[in-house]
Amino acid sequence: MVSTGAVDGLISGMNTSQVVAQLMQLEAQPQTNLKSQVSSQNLIISAYQALNSRMAALQTAAEAFTAPNALTPTNPTWQAVKATSSSTSVTATATTGATVGGLAFDVTALSQSQLSTVKISSPNAVTTANALDITIGATTKHITVDPAKNTAQGVADAVNAAKIGVTAAVVTTSTGDTVLQFTGTKTGTANGFSITGLTDSTTNVRAAADAKLTVGDPAAGGYVVSSSTNTFTNLLSNVTLNVSKVETGVTVAVAADPDSIADKMQALVDSANGALAQIGQYSTYNSASKSGGPLVGDFTARQLQSSILSKASKGLDGYGSFKQFGVQLNKTGKLTFDRSAFLVAYSADPTKVQNGVANGLAKAFADVADGATDSITGSLTTAIQGANARVKDLKNRITDWDGRLAMRQQMLKRQFSAMESALGTTKNQATWLAGQIAGLPSWGGSSSSGN
CATH class of the missing domain: 3.30.70 (Alpha-Beta Plaits)
Structure with a gap:
């Protein structure tokens, strides 16, 4: 007699284990769909996070130009200066606050230890x-x-x-x-x-000795500056000098450094283009492959793209187009930066360019980026939180399905086990009946006629 726990098809000849597995695949299809949704949501979350990083980079690049007071920009970027030396043995480094000008001196001694x-x-x-x-x-x-x-x-x-x-x-x-x-x-x-x-x-x-710089003739109003090392920070305000050789007639000049400002403008444009490219990568649909990025049709991504492009093309009220300092959109929707145009405009009217950048392009980009990345109200922040909540809900539903599927599998196993048992009983009864029939006496015989 077949055990009621058997599901191996010993009586029916069916591969009941395989049948149960196939039926369970059908039963599990709703859970499989939920798991697919989790994978899709995770791709969306990763895309949001990558875009959030791009927008944070744009905000950092923009804030290099924005100022606490829109009327009087005081951001260190606009105070960029550069120090140069006439001698290869004297290096000069200027920081924010250095006064534009120059000074000549002699390196009359180097420092040494005892x-x-x-x-x-x-x-x-x-x-x-x-x-x-x-x-x-x-x-x-x-x-x-x-x-x-x-x-x-x-x-x-x-x-x-x-x-x-x-x-x-x-x-x-x-x-x-x-x-x-x-x-x-x-x-x-x-x-x-x-x-x-x-x-x-x-x-x-x-003997231990200080390094010394001599400015002019000390006997006629000149002076000597000493340092325990070969580094001087007290000769020119916010300028560091490093000397490596006794030398006369050295000149250090401190001048405005528009090139460093142009470098940061390029970084700002590159950051905006990086954000636009990231949005395009995640929201583009490929008609040939009939596939698209995880943010195809996503409102948040479209809104950010639109905001960046509109801010770049709108210009600043009272100033005009940002093309005046070399920034504009090309036909492909990408920002371009004309470094030469920027340097010419900045040289002609630094205050005007500062206003156009600090209160125009940079402020607009900083506002867009902050609106996306703010840790509480940012559009990307809330989108990520929403997607994480959906994933959590989906995972809870998947867990619920684990219990239902386990119960369904046990039920199918019991049903097939019962079927095998019933078939086994029927087979045994048929065998017994066949044996009984075979054991019945034969009633047929031959007849003869007498004379």
């Missing part, structure tokens, strides 16, 4: 009392030395372990002498040092 040596006269103790004092400025550091290691190397190890701004090393000269060498880790006269407590005398081979 170098002192002690010639070890005998293998006896190097220190007089197993210790030495090193004084840097007004600070004295007392360094003890292990009596068992009161040698040149032992003293060097103790000094290096103290880490006080002086290092020590043992040097063997070409004549075989042992020299204990002390070197300051910092340059400048303030970092000079003195040493006491050594058995042998110390020789200052190189």
Whole structure:
């Protein structure tokens, strides 16, 4: 007799397991559709997130030009300056706030650290009392030395372990002498040092020194500027000078830097084009392949595209077209930037161009980007949140279907198991009946006639 739990088709000859699997595929079609919707929503979310990054980049590029006060732009971009030097041994770097102008000077000295040596006269103790004092400025550091290691190397190890701004090393000269060498880790006269407590005398081979720049003749109203390093930040306001050679007749000039402003304008245009290209990639339908991006027909994407294009083409009331400083739309709906036109316009009237950019193109783009990326009210933010909510709902429905499908599968297995059992019973009854019929006596026979 077939077990009621069997679904292998032993009686019917059917592959009941396969039949159940096929039926379950049909039963699971609604859940499969839900899973497909989750995949589609995830693609949409990824597209929104990528577009959000593009819009954030556009906002950053735009805010490089926008100003707190629309009437008096104070953004550092508009104060860009560039410093140049007449000498390759002097580099000059200007930052916001540097005053346009120039200055001539001589590099009369470079900074250096102190170098002192002690010639070890005998293998006896190097220190007089197993210790030495090193004084840097007004600070004295007392360094003890292990009596068992009161040698040149032992003293060097103790000094290096103290880490006080002086290092020590043992040097063997070409004549075989042992020299204990002390070197300051910092340059400048303030970092000079003195040493006491050594058995042998110390020789200052190189004194600590400041770098010096001389402007004019100090005896006739000129002056000297010093630095403990070869870097000067106190000669010209917001200008850093680095010197590497003693030299006379060096000139440093500080001038406005419209090229750096033009670079940021190019970055602004590139960011806008990047956002437009991203929208196009995700919202274009390919009629040949009959497929499209995840944002085909999406209102949020279309609205952003429209806003960017309209802001670029509209211009600024009271100013006019942005073409005046080199920005315009071409026939393909892409922004172009004419660098030469911008530099000419900026040179002719910097204030006018600042107004057109800061209060026009850049502000318009910054507003569009902020309206899309704001962490609470941004159109892309709410679109992403909405899509995430849909995915969550779909996943909950998929989970519900897991339970329903499990119950349906068990029911089908029971039904097929019952069928096999019923067929088994019928087969057994048929076999018994056939046996009974075969065991019945034969009633037929032959007849004869008598004479």
